[in-house]
Structure formats: structure tokens, C-alpha cells
Amino acid sequence: MLAVDGVSVAFGGVRALDEVTFEVGRGAVCGVIGPNGAGKTTLFDVVSGLRRPGEGRVLLDGHDVTGMPAVRRARAGVRRTFQRTQVFGRLTVAANVLAALDWHGGGGGLAADLVGWPARRRLERERRERVAEVLELCGLTGLRDAYAAALPVGQRRLVELARALADRPRLLLLDEPTSGLDAGQSARLGEVVRALETTVLLVEHDMGFVMDTCDRIVVLDLGKVIATGTPAEVREDPVVRAAYLG
Numbered sequence: 355m356l357a358v359d360g361v362s363v364a365f366g367g368v369r370a371l372d373e374v375t376f377e378v379g380r381g382a383v384c385g386v387i388g389p390n391g392a393g394k395t396t397l398f399d400v401v402s403g404l405r406r407p408g409e410g411r412v413l414l415d416g417h418d419v420t421g422m423p424a425v426r427r428a429r430a431g432v433r434r435t436f437q438r439t440q441v442f443g444r445l446t447v448a449a450n451v452l453a454a455l456d457w458h459g460g461g462g463g464l465a466a467d468l469v470g471w472p473a474r475r476r477l478e479r480e481r482r483e484r485v486a487e488v489l490e491l492c493g494l495t496g497l498r499d500a501y502a503a504a505l506p507v508g509q510r511r512l513v514e515l516a517r518a519l520a521d522r523p524r525l526l527l528l529d530e531p532t533s534g535l536d537a538g539q540s541a542r543l544g545e546v547v548r549a550l551e552t553t554v555l556l557v558e559h560d561m562g563f564v565m566d567t568c569d570r571i572v573v574l575d576l577g578k579v580i581a582t583g584t585p586a587e588v589r590e591d592p593v594v595r596a597a598y599l600g
């Protein structure tokens with residue numbers, strides 16, 4: 355589904371990414387780990403389209419998207435969440451998710467509203483159904499009418515995930531999804547991520563979460579992939595142990 359092929363990014367003399375190659379299969383959850391400065395954020399920037407690599411290619415379902423800017427890539431179904439939660443505090447949980455969907459439709463003003471009324475009503479119903487579905491998936495149904503600002507960080511993160519999932523992304527990029535969460539909240543988030551049918555690439559420092567949640571792991575060190583494999587394979591890899599896990 356996602357293929358990163360020979361990607362290199364240099365900042366002056368620093369090779370933030372050095373011929374990075376790996377693939378993520380459809381529906382798989384792939385973790386990216388590595389010490390500080392390993393290149394994880396740069397890799398996310400390249401996959402989401404914020405940064406163009408000096409060399410190499412990014413492919414989505416076999417299509418080369420290397421030169422495609424972030425906005426178009428988002429339209430093509432690539433969603434990214436950031437380390438700091440980004441939700442609308444003054445909207446309810448349900449309205450937050452609905453707002454993520456509204457991005458697609460609407461426009462055209464009153465005339466279009468009148469002419470397109472039946473179609474709009476159907477669309478509206480579909481949207482509400484999708485919101486309910488996503489809230490259920492993320493365990494937020496009971497909180498649908500709560501204001502996002504009033505929620506603890508763990509639940510805000512679930513709201514952010516719900517927003518990212520609302521319009522069925524093809525590829526979801528999660529940047530440090532457990533940051534600020536306690537063990538119980540992380541476990542809950544891990545369950546939700548594992549239950550998704552979406553392809554997921556996530557960067558995370560919490561090793562327990564990565565091992566429990568991911569199907570495969572890519573280990574970066576100084577911009578290079580030093581190992582890829584299942585959590586068990588990566589944990590046993592002597593190079594990884596020496597470089598990172600200790």
C-alpha cells in the first residue's frame with residue numbers, strides 16, 4: 355500500500371534519511387522507532403508530503419506521489435495527527451468529527467441548497483451515520499455531546515483519532531499517539547488502532563505500545579533503516595539491541 359523507496363534527505367552535512375526503503379501492506383500497522391535524531395519526523399514529513407526528498411520515491415498503491423504536495427496527498431487519503439492534539443475545544447465531540455467530514459461537501463450557497471435538497475438530505479444522513487460509527491469505533495459514543503475542551507488528554511487524543519478516521523483515510527500517520535497518556539489510556543488507544551482497517555504508520559517512543567500494537571516495525575538509526583520485522587524479530591535483533599534497546 356505504502357512503499358518508501360531509497361529515500362534520502364540531507365540538511366547540510368546531516369543525512370536525516372539515508373536511502374530508506376520499506377513497505378507497509380494494506381491494513382497493516384507499522385511502527386517507526388529509533389533514538390532521538392534518527393529521522394522519524396523527517397520520514398513522516400516525506401510521507402505526508404511536507405518535505406520532498408533529495409532522492410528516492412514514495413508510492414501509494416503503486417502510484418508515485420513523491421512530487422505531490424501535502425494538500426493533494428491529504429485529498430488522496432493520507433491523514434496525519436500531530437504530537438499536540440488538534441481538536442476544536444469549543445465544539446462537542448460529535449461536532450468535531452462532523453467538522454472533519456464537512457471539509458468535503460457543501461458550497462454553492464442557497465440556490466445549490468434548494469436545487470440539491472434531496473441529495474443533501476441523504477448526504478446529511480450519511481454523515482451523521484458515519485459520525486456515530488466512528489465515535490463507536492473510538493469508544494466515544496457516551497461522550498458525543500461533551501465539549502472537547504473539557505476532556506482529559508487521553509480522550510482528546512481519541513477525538514483526534516476519530517477526526518482523522520472520519521472520511522476513511524487510506525493511510526493514517528500517527529505522530530507519538532500516546533504522548534501524555536497514562537497506561538490505561540494508551541492500552542485503549544492501542545486497541546482502537548489495532549481494530550482499524552486503515553493502513554497505519556506510527557512514530558512512538560513507548561516501546562510497550564509499539565510492541566503490542568504494530569504488525570511490523572522499522573528501526574531507524576542516524577537516518578538508516580537498521581532493521582525491519584515483526585515486534586518479536588526486532589526485539590531479538592542483535593543490531594537493534596546494540597544500537598537502541600540496550
Ligand SMILES: Nc1ncnc2c1ncn2[C@@H]1O[C@H](COP(=O)(O)OP(=O)(O)OP(=O)(O)O)[C@@H](O)[C@H]1O
Nearest residue numbers: 365368369370388389390391392393394395396397
Ligand atoms: N529543518 C532541519 N534543519 C536541519 N537539520 C534538521 C532539520 N530537521 C531535522 N534535522 C536533523 O535531521 C536529523 C533527523 O531529525 P528528525 O527530527 O527527523 O529525527 P527524529 O527521529 O524525529 O528525532 P526525535 O525523536 O528527537 O523527534 C537530526 O540530526 C536533526 O538534527
